[in-house]
Amino acid sequence: MHGKALPYLLLMPATLFLCIFFLYPFALVAFEAVTRDGAFTLDNFRTMAGSWKFPVTVRNTLLLAAIVVPIQLVMALLMASVVSRLETGRSAALYVFAIPLGISDLAAGLIWLAIFDQSGFLNTLLSSLGIVERPVMFLGYQSKLTIFIAVALAEIWRATAIMMVILVAGMGLIPKEYYEAAEVFGASPWQRFVRVTLPLLRPSLQTAIILRVILAFEVFAVVAALGGTNLPVLMGETYNWQFTLQDRNVAAASALLILAISIGFTLFFLRVLRVPKEARI
Amino acid sequence: MSAVTDARVTTPADARKAGNWLLTATAIVLSVWVLLPIYLLIVNALSSPGEVTAFPKRFLPSFDLGSLSFFINFAGVARALWNSVLVATLTMILAIGFGAPAGYALSRFDFPGKGTFRFLVLMTRAFPLPLLALPLAVMFIRTGLDDTAIGLALVHTTLALPFAVLITFSLFSGIPVELEEAAWTLGCTRWQAFRKVILPLALPGIAASAVFAFTISWNEVFAAAVLTIENRTLTAFLLQSLGESPLYLKFAGGAALVVPALIFIFAVRKYLFAMWGIANR
Numbered sequence: 001m002h003g004k005a006l007p008y009l010l011l012m013p014a015t016l017f018l019c020i021f022f023l024y025p026f027a028l029v030a031f032e033a034v035t036r037d038g039a040f041t042l043d044n045f046r047t048m049a050g051s052w053k054f055p056v057t058v059r060n061t062l063l064l065a066a067i068v069v070p071i072q073l074v075m076a077l078l079m080a081s082v083v084s085r086l087e088t089g090r091s092a093a094l095y096v097f098a099i100p101l102g103i104s105d106l107a108a109g110l111i112w113l114a115i116f117d118q119s120g121f122l123n124t125l126l127s128s129l130g131i132v133e134r135p136v137m138f139l140g141y142q143s144k145l146t147i148f149i150a151v152a153l154a155e156i157w158r159a160t161a162i163m164m165v166i167l168v169a170g171m172g173l174i175p176k177e178y179y180e181a182a183e184v185f186g187a188s189p190w191q192r193f194v195r196v197t198l199p200l201l202r203p204s205l206q207t208a209i210i211l212r213v214i215l216a217f218e219v220f221a222v223v224a225a226l227g228g229t230n231l232p233v234l235m236g237e238t239y240n241w242q243f244t245l246q247d248r249n250v251a252a253a254s255a256l257l258i259l260a261i262s263i264g265f266t267l268f269f270l271r272v273l274r275v276p277k278e279a280r281i
Numbered sequence: 282m283s284a285v286t287d288a289r290v291t292t293p294a295d296a297r298k299a300g301n302w303l304l305t306a307t308a309i310v311l312s313v314w315v316l317l318p319i320y321l322l323i324v325n326a327l328s329s330p331g332e333v334t335a336f337p338k339r340f341l342p343s344f345d346l347g348s349l350s351f352f353i354n355f356a357g358v359a360r361a362l363w364n365s366v367l368v369a370t371l372t373m374i375l376a377i378g379f380g381a382p383a384g385y386a387l388s389r390f391d392f393p394g395k396g397t398f399r400f401l402v403l404m405t406r407a408f409p410l411p412l413l414a415l416p417l418a419v420m421f422i423r424t425g426l427d428d429t430a431i432g433l434a435l436v437h438t439t440l441a442l443p444f445a446v447l448i449t450f451s452l453f454s455g456i457p458v459e460l461e462e463a464a465w466t467l468g469c470t471r472w473q474a475f476r477k478v479i480l481p482l483a484l485p486g487i488a489a490s491a492v493f494a495f496t497i498s499w500n501e502v503f504a505a506a507v508l509t510i511e512n513r514t515l516t517a518f519l520l521q522s523l524g525e526s527p528l529y530l531k532f533a534g535g536a537a538l539v540v541p542a543l544i545f546i547f548a549v550r551k552y553l554f555a556m557w558g559i560a561n562r
Contacts, residue, residue: 006471010386011398013379014446021417021439022405028416075311082308089308095550096312099319102546103539104500106516110535111322117528121321124338135336157318165553189300211406218409221502221516224523225531235409235503242415242507255412266407 029259032252044253048241057232064148064233065216068155072212073205075156076163081193083164084171094168101161108158109225113139116150116226139226147227154222159215163208170204171197206273213269214262234258319539325529326536333529352533361518362537364430365499368514371434372441372498373491379438380445381487385475387446388453389461405443413439414504421508428510436504441494448493448552452486453479489552496545500538 033044048054079097086093100108115121116138123135138146174197182192198205220235229236235258241251325333327342330351352358387395414436418427426432456479464474505517513521519534526534546553 004392007386007390007392008394010382011394014383014442015398015401017375017379017438017442018401018405021435022401022408022410022413025413025416025420026408028420029413032416078307079311082304082311085304086308091550093308093312094553095547096315098550098553099315099543099546101553102496102500102542103319104502104516104542106502106519107322107500107535107538107542110519110531111318111539113528114322114325114532114535115318119334119336119338119528121338121340123336124340127337157314214407214409218411218503221520224520228524235412238412238415239503239506242418248415248419251415255409255415258409258412262409263407 026259029252029255032249033256034253036249044249045257047247047250048253048257051237053232053237057234057237060148060231061217061219061234064152064155064219065213068152068159069209069212069216071156072160072163073209075160076167076208079160079164080167080171081197083168097164098161100158101165103158104221105158105219106221106225108154109222112150112154112157112222113225116146139230141230144230147231150226151219151223151231154226155216155219158222159212162215163212166204166208166211167201170201173204174200202273203275206269206275209273210266210269213265217258217262217265234261319543322532322535322539325532328529330527330529333532334527348529348533349536352530352537355530357513357518358515358534361513361515364509364512365515367430368434368437368505369495369498371431372437373494375434375438376441376445376494377449377487377491380442380490381449383446384449384451385453387450389458402443402446405439410440411436411501411503411507414507418507427508428512430512433505433508433514434498436508437498437501438494440501441497444497445490445494448490449483449487452483452490456482486552489549492545492549493552496542499541499545 034040034042036043083090083094083097103111113120117123118135118137118139120138122138123132126132127135137143138150178196178200179192182196187195218235219233220239223231223233223236234254238251238254238258241247241254321340324338324340324342326348327344327346328339329343329345329347331347332339332343332345333348383398387399417432417436421427421429421432426435460478460482461474464478465471469477500516502516502520505514506520509517515534515538519526519531519538523531
C-alpha cells in the first residue's frame, strides 16, 4: 500500500460524513434562520424574541444552568475524590456513580416523576411522617418553583456522572509524588486538595465544565417529563416552533441562539480556565 | 470535601481511621443518591396499574406484571422498541465503520491535515448536535430519508462518531507499533498485520465503544422526536405520548429505557475512562 495516501483514505469516510451531517446542516440552519421565503431578513429573530414566552424561556434555561452546573461540579469533585481514594470497592463505587451516564434524559425525567408526582414517593414519605395531611401537587401549573426544583434535582442526578468520569481520569494523571511532597511539608488533606489537586486538575475541569454547560443549554426531555409546558426552556421552545407552530425559520433562529450561547460559553471557559503549555503535566 | 480528616485528631493512625470511615460513609451516601431513584422507578414498573396511581405508595414492589404487560401490549410500543434497536444498531455500525479507520490513521501516521481533522472532531463537541436534526428534516424529505431508521441513524452517528474516533485513537495508540512492525518483517502485508495482530488486541475496546454508540442512540430524544413520525423510536414514542398516557405506562416505559442502559454501562465499565476521560482531552 502506498504509505502517503493511506491515512487520507482511512480518514475519508469520517471526514465526508462530518461534512455532510455536521458542517452542512450547520450552514443550513444558519441560512434558514436569517432568511424567509428566500429573502434575507431578521424577522425570524424578531418573531422569536417577540413571543411572550421568550424572556421567561431564556431566564429558565440560564437560571437552571447557573444553579445546576456549580452543584454538579462540587458533587463530581466529591465523587471523584472518593473514587480515587477508596481502597476496597473502588470499581463498584465507580460503576454505581457512573450509572446515570447511560440513562436517557427522558428516563431521568420519568424517574423523578415517580418521586414528585402527586401520588408519588415524596408525598408518601411526607404524609407518613405527618408533615402534610394530603398529597401536595408538586408539578401542577401553579407550582413553578417545585417544578424548577424537581427539574434541577433530576438534572443534577443525571448529568453529574459525566463530569465525575472526566475528573477521575484527570486525577489519575496527577503524579503521586506531588501528594507525598505536600504531606512531607505538613499539608492537611484539605490543603493538598486545594493546592495540589485543583490546580493540576485544571485541564480536566475545563473539559468537564464546557461539556456540561453545553449539555445544560440542551435540557429538554427532563423538563418535558416533569413540567410539560409549565417550565418553558430554549430547546423545548425550538421544538414547539418546529412542530406546534410549524415555523421552520423561527425554529432555526431559536436553534442558532442555543448554538450561539453554547459557543459563547465554550470560548469563555476556554479563556478563563486556560492552561499555559508549560504548566501541563 | 468529605474526604478531609479532622485536623484536631492527633495521631496519624486515628486520623487515617476517621478519614477512612468518613470516606466509606460518603461513598455509601452517594451510592444511595444514585441508586434510590432508579429503585423507585423499578418499584412502580413492577406494580399493578392500580397500585401505581394509588396513594399512599408502598416502597416495595408487588411484582405484579400488570403495568409492564399493559405497556408491551399498548399500540405502537412493540414497533417503537424494534425501531429503537434498529436505529441504535445502525448507528453502532456506522460509527465504528467510519470512526475506527480514522482512529487508526490518527494513531499510526503523521501527515499534513491531521490537526485539522482532530479539530473538526473536537469541534462537534462544542455544538448541541441534536439541533442539527431540524435542517436535516427538510433534506431528508427531499432524499426520501425522512421517517426512516437509516435517516435517524445518520443523525445519531454524528453524535457517536466523535467518540468512536477518539476512543479507537486512544486504543490503537496503546498498542505498540513494534508489534505491527514485527509482523511486517515476518512477511505480513499491512492489512494482514492489522487483522492478525492489532485487531484481536483492540477488539474488546472496539466492542465497548460500539456498545457506547448503541447507548447514545438508544437514549437520544430530540432528534428522534423531530425526524420520526410513523417509525418512532421508544424515546420519541414516550415523549410524544407524555401528555395523554397514564402514569403506569410512563413508568413502565421509563423502566424499559433504563434497564438496557444499566446493562450497557455495566458491559463497558472497564472502558469508562477511555470513553469520557481520555476522549475529552
